[in-house]
Amino acid sequence: MKVYNHPVLLPEVWLHWDHQTVRERGTQALLRSRMDFLLMLPHGQRIVLEVDGSQHYTRDRGQRPDSAKYAETMAGDRDLKLRGYDVFRFGHDELRDETAARVLLEQFLPALFRRLNVSAGTD
Template sequence: MHWDPKTLRERGVHAMQNLRMDFLMLLPGNRRVVLEVDGMQHYIRNEGTEPDSMKYAATMADDRDLKFGGYEVFRFSHDELRDRAQPLLAGFFDTLLDHPPITPP
């Protein structure tokens, strides 16, 4: 999801303008859950030939910004979802919905 100019006007100057989320779930009680699916582009460079710690660091910084903004963030790797998405996500959602929200520090 992208924050567009209309949303920016509604949210004010502190809106997260450059943030893109894979999935945003708005649950009862103003609970905001972000699901991210990370492929190799989050941690490699040179067409997959070497790790890129700066890309990984940027991803973690985005996580922190979301968490400080009151979002719960859960990351999945592309590889773990590729072959077993249905059972993995069924278990995840059961656990998510049975637990209270994670409160930011």
């Protein structure tokens, strides 16, 4: 069997890091363990890509800044980083326009692959 060393992009991945059930801990227990996208790269490299709307840093439907919500988001990033994931966040507005999003990602992904020594070769 041939193994390919190509990147794999998975949308909406849940990382269940805790053996306790949601019933025991409540529905909020695993919220910080949801990733918008998980990019799995050769050699076990794991990259989390998050797209943040205002719900990550505001309350009242985006009307008022909420430092506690922002702190929760940052705590989730730290937890993922300690588990071996690199986390990269994009603001919703950066990706709203398709053309601008394409330009951004066409710059970001090759730069990321260079940093992590991921080749663009085919197997």
